[in-house]
Amino acid sequence: MSELSKLQASCLFEIEDCDNLKKLEMLRSAIFGKDGRLSGAMKELRNLSDEQKRRHGSEVNELKSLLIERLDEKFRKLEIEELDRKLASEAMDVSMPPRPERFGKLHPLTIVEEEVSDILSSYGFFFADGPDIEEEYFNFTALNMPDHHPARTMHDTFYIHNLANENGRKLLRTHTSPVQIHAMLAHGAPCRFFSIGRVYRSDYDATHTPMFNQIEGLMIDERVGFPHLKWIISDFLRKFFEVKNLRIRFRPSFFPFTEPSAEVDMNYEIKNGRMAFGVGEKWLEVCGCGVVHPNVLKSGNVDNDKYQGVAFGFGLERLTSLKYGIPDLRGYFEADEAWLNVFGFSHYAR
Amino acid sequence: MRFSFSWLKHYLATELSVQEIAEKLTAVGLEVEHIEDPLEKFKNFKLVQIKNAQKHPEADQLKVCVVVDMNGNENNIVCGAANAREGLKTVLAMPGAVIPKTGELLRKRKIRGIVSEGMMCSCEELAIPDKQIGIIEIHPSVELSASVAEALGCGDEIFDVSITPNRGDCFSLKGIARDLAATGAGKFIVADETPCKPSFPFSLNIKYKNSESIRGYAPLIAFRTIHGIKNGESPKWLTSFLKLAGMNSISSIVDLSNFWMMDSGRPTHIYDLNKIKGSFHIRFANVRETFTDIKGVEHKLLPDMLVAADDESPLCLMGVMGGKKTACNSETTDILIESALFNRIFISRAGALLNLTSDSRTRFERGIDLTSCVSGLEGLTRLILENCGGEASEVRLVGESPFDNERRVFLRKSKLQKIGGRSQDWDSVKNILQKLGLREYESNASGSLFCVPSWRADLNIEEDLVEEVLRIAGYEGIPAESIDMSALGRDKLLKRKRRIVEAKRLLASRGLSEVVTYSFTSQRYADAFENEKKNIHLMNPISVDLGVMRPSLLPALLQSATRLLSRGSASVGLFECGNIFYNSCEQKTNIAGVRLGMVSARSWAEKMRQADVFDVKGDVLAVLDHYDVDDRSLSTEPFAPCYYHPSRSGTIVSGKKKLGYFGELHPKICKLFDISGKIVCFEVMVDQLPSQKVKASFDGGKVFPKINRDFAFLFSAKTAIGNIIDAIYQLDPLIKKAIVFDYFDMNASQKSIGISVMLDAETRTLEEEEAQVVSQKIIQYVEGVGGELRKK
Known part of the structure; x- marks a missing residue:
């Protein structure tokens, strides 16, 4: 065995045997360094004849390439092993719970108000607003409920202490219909408006709270009548309840501010203890509506010969309860965390 | 209004079923809320006769009976009733029956070792108002093949109909039948209205002052006396009708009066003639006069209420209550009947003021048939003479009928089409109106003039007639027609509303839950939150706790917080958006929130931290940021309304506008709400915020290097660092951001503040020398306000 073969065998063995990067680095120096083993072999070349130099030189160079290649390979292998060991040592218990985040809940009325606004605004209805503290005139008289009208006693009204002006006493509005008058006076005809807001009635039992929310809609045009009312309400209910085949029934009723007036029912049945809409033969009342009474148009300064109007109202809590299965009206205003956790919505809910 | 099907048939000849009648009623606007069907109620009940009754071998009190039904089927029944005896006919509930009293489903069961295949029922168990003891005893003459309901005298279906307040005429069987007949549900039966033959003259001295005010209240009254009646128990048909209508039987005279009111819609009042002392006066109540009503309740009358009185005292609050x-009572032999027209406004007012409701008031204030004064009196007289005997006097009228002129309303074909949406055959339109009692007076090509019948006070304008036609023809026949939706525009108010919802979402993402609370609060709480402005009080609150319009959203939030704490919540984060009210009815939209306890949940990953002033300041600023309020325009003033902690609260202002308050709640308020522990809260005045996002320009996003400089300063402990930061922003336009990255108290009089400033020239690379100049400016400014640069 020549010296060179011995050198090759020992170097390859040591490279193979090396088990960490530091040692491998040292081994590289021991082989290729200034006084390294391979350098020794290179130096010996100087003492040889040209013929021997050529033959032996190419052998040395072959050996050099081989060792470089093996070393690099070993480096790569050890690096991977080293990284694997390091990563293994960094182990975490990923089964641990994450950092807690706390989000609040949105009240269901907020979500439903948005749903309702989206649908009504798609019909070209603009949002209108009115004050919670109204004047007798706007709440009653302008809406065709003159003094001592029996319907006035049906609205158990909260009055404000010691406040009155030429429009009568101040009171908490008993419905959102006064917004109709404000909107007509401010914008004239033709117009389309809706409003959502708080109303107040002096009534408190299992099914009544002294405050609740109403949705009001008004459309005035030269040619608008009962057929349009039918379309608006049917389309609205089908969109809101997301039931294409919802059956809708209009039945005659009475409101002082509309003539003719109607109440609207939709069909349902009880399935597994829950209400299912658009199926079954039972009827559920959801809306009051009608063709605007000419006296109301007059109050709004609208020419009742030229224009006609339709108006409608829904209970916001009622729509909410029906759509989301909320059983008790009182829960809405009790600020109960448990209630909110069940019926509230997350802040990114649409 | 409740009534039985057979009563309805007095006025309506019909072939329709109960269900069909109910559908018609609802379709014309007389909403049927409920139908009571006795066949349904007494399903799984049957009539049986006891064949034999033996003592139970195991129990002295029980009997084992064999009963037999119409088909000869026998059942073994264990029964505890003393009257269970051989030959008795009674009612048997079979397994599957629902016992009316308890609502329980009956099952076969063993009683003391013997199977009972049903239960023999008492009146009480069937919820029948009768005083019989033990199981029901059916009259021996009743065949076992009869239905249970018939045998019990309640075999009739009952309608419960809700009458809208405009339909005074439908508070009677007559009116309801007339509407039904108009729909084609049957033929309207006209009642016999021949007057009774008087036996003697009317002799009671009636004092009716024909003054304007009395005429305005009671324009016309008809009287009659009947002598020699017998006021005993009512006949069976009468008690049965009233029972099914939900009324108690009192005596035959009272029952007949009630029956006649329900039947014809005509309220009357009947006086015991012999109890009237002296003359009969129709007059206004005297000042401080009292009146004891039929139930024995005393009322203080007002001088604008009309009473009937004798020489001594008021006998009746006219139109409202006797x-x-x-x-x-049973001793009554001679009676006075009053049948009147009253002004509905005054009746409504008198009833409302005394809080008295009655069937009479209900009908008068909704409008009764204006011509029924005498005819109604005649009808009742006939009933009394038939059922109680006696002889009737002549009719005595006082006042005069104010309604000589018929109301006439013109109906245009074009109006009907404009509202109803389709042209209708004019003959069928006229037919509908005629069936409702309207009479065509004259007509031309455009429409017809109709005379309105005396019982329809609600028909006054063209639209009223349109409704009559549409409702009788049926709303379901009106086609739906879509509206044109091409004209959509920009809705500023809706945008504003949506913005508020976005702010709510933002606050929820910051850990606060949204609540909705009443707009009114208690005086106590309102007073504590009255802030330089006057609170608004309700005149008639539902309770003292809800008597004042809220001057702030905080009281209700704090109440909610208290409740949550008492239920064991460790931390609370709530907010509400709504109106507040003050002075003479000003109302403003606010968003307010409260935080109490830990900001985050307990966890291995983070230290827990109590909610503090800077959490709620952050809430306010987050909302303002959402509204695109320029934060360079904002400053924090170290004061807030009196309900905040005086030195741990602030107001965020922009120029002169106060945009929000935040801080710890004043301990005295905490005490008021019974809250122990630190609670922080905030309020944002939404109406003060910009309504629209300002569009900024964007230059393509070229970015140049920025320079950051950190400073460590010493300040006096009293220095408001927020103001220092605000001022630093103003020092140089290159300063784009200044943040406090470090803060600690050196000692009682000094604090160390680390401020990091970011400089950016935006359109070019910033030179080191420029940064040096700005740094010097900052240091000079700080030293100018008493601070100093900390030496390293």
Whole structure:
């Protein structure tokens, strides 16, 4: 065995045997360094004849390439092993719970108000607003409920202490219909408006709270009548309840501010203890509506010969309860965390 | 209004079923809320006769009976009733029956070792108002093949109909039948209205002052006396009708009066003639006069209420309620009947002021048939003479009928089409109106003039007639027609509303839950939150706790917080968006929130931290940021309304506008709400915020290097660092951001503040020398306000 073969065998063995990067680095120096083993072999070349130099030189160079290649390979292998060991040592218990985040809940009325606004605004209805503290005139008289009208006693009204002006006493509005008058006076005809807001009635039992929310809609045009009312309400209910085949029934009723007036029912049945809409033969009342009474148009300064109007109202809590299965009206205003956790919505809910 | 099907048939000849009648009623606007069907109620009940009754071998009190039904089927029944005896006919509930009293489903069961295949029922168990003891005893003459309901005298279906307040005429069987007949549900039966033959003249001295005010209240009254009646128990048909209508039987005279009111819609009042002392006066109540009603309740009358009185005292609050003094009883032999027209406004007012409701008031204030004064009196007289005997006097009328002129309303074909949406055959339109009692007076090509019948006070304008036609023809026949939706525009108010919802979402993402609370609060709480402005009080609150319009959203939030804490919540984060009210009815939209306890949940990953002033300041600023309020325009003033902690609260202002308050709640308020522990809260005045996002320009996003400089300063402990930061922003336009990255108290009089400033020239690379100049400016400014640069 020549010296060179011995050198090759020992170097390859040591490279193979090396088990960490530091040692491998040292081994590289021991082989290729200034006084390294391979350098020794290179130096010996100087003492040889040209013929021997050529033959032996190419052998040395072959050996050099081989060792470089093996070393690099070993480096790569050890690096991977080293990284694997390091990563293994960094182990975490990923089964641990994450950092807690706390989000609040949105009240269901907020979500439903948005749903309702989206649908009504798609019909070209603009949002209108009115004050919670109204004047007798706007709440009653302008809406065709003159003094001592029996319907006035049906609205158990909260009055404000010691406040009155030429429009009568101040009171908490008993419905959102006064917004109709404000909107007509401010914008004239033709117009389309809706409003959502708080109303107040002096009534408190299992099914009544002294405050609740109403949705009001008004459309005035030269040619608008009962057929349009039918379309608006049917389309609205089908969109809101997301039931294409919802059956809708209009039945005659009475409101002082509309003539003719109607109440609207939709069909349902009880399935597994829950209400299912658009199926079954039972009827559920959801809306009051009608063709605007000419006296109301007059109050709004609208020419009742030229224009006609339709108006409608829904209970916001009622729509909410029906759509989301909320059983008790009182829960809405009790600020109960448990209630909110069940019926509230997350802040990114649409 | 409740009534039985057979009563309805007095006025309507119909072939329709109960269900079909109910559908028609609802379709014309007389909403059927409920139908009571006795066949349904007494399903799984049957009539049986006891074949034999033996003592139970195991129990002395029980009997084992064999009963037999119409088909000869026998059942073994264990029964505890003393009257269970051989030959008795009674009612048997079979397994599957629902016992009316308890609502329980009956099952076969063993009683003391013997199977009972059903239960023999008492009146009580069937919820029948009768005083019989033990199981029901059916009259021996009743065949076992009869239905249980018939045998019990309640075999009739009952309608419960809700009458809208405009339909005074439908508070009677007559009116309801007339509407039904108009829909084609049957033929309207006209009642016999021949007057009774008087036996003697009317002799009671009636004092009716024909003054304007009395005429305005009671324009016309008809009287009659009947002598020699017998006021005993009512006949069976009468009690049965009233029972099914939900009324108690009192005496035959009272029952007949009630029956006649329900039947014809005509309220009357009957006085015991012999209890009237002296003359009969129709007059206004005297000042401080009292009146004892039929139930024995005393009322203080007002001088604008009309009473019937004798020489001594008021006998009746006219149109509203009768009095105790002249009430009829079994000794009554002679009576005075009053049948009147009253002004509905005054009746409504008198009833409302005294909080008295009655069937009479209900009908008068909704409008009764204006011509029924005498005809109604005649009808009742006939009933009394038939059922109680006696002889009737002549009719005495006082006042005069104010309604000589018929109301006439013109209906245009074009109006009908404009509202109803389709042209209708004019003959069928006229036919509908005629069936409702309207009479065509004259007509031309455009429409017809109709005379309105005396019982329809609600028909006054063209639209009223349109409704009559549409409702009788049926709303379901009106086609739906879509509206044109091409004209959509920009809705500023809706945008504003949506913005508020976005702010709510933002606050929820910051850990606060949204609540909705009442707009009114208690005086106590309102007073504590009255802030330089006057609170608004309700005149008639539902309770003292809800008597004042809220001057702030905080009281209700704090109440909610208290409640949550008492239920064991460790931390609370709530907010509400709504209106507040003050002065003479000003109302403003606010968003307010409260935080209490830990900001985050307990966890291995983070230290827990109590909610503090800077959490709620952050809430306010987050909302303002959402509204695109320029934060360079904002400053924090170290004061807030009196309900905040005086030195741990602030107001965020922009120029002169106060945009929000935040801080710890004043301990005295905490005490008021019974909250122990630190609670922080905030309020944002939404109406003060910009309504629209300002569009900024964007230059393509070229970015140049920025320079950051950190400073460590010493300040006096009293220095408001927020103001220093605000001022630093103003020092140089290159300063784009200044943040406090470090803060600690050196000692009682000094604090160390680390401020990091970011400089950016935006359109070019910033030179080191420029940064040096700005740094010097900052240091000079700080030293100018008493701070100093910390030496390293």
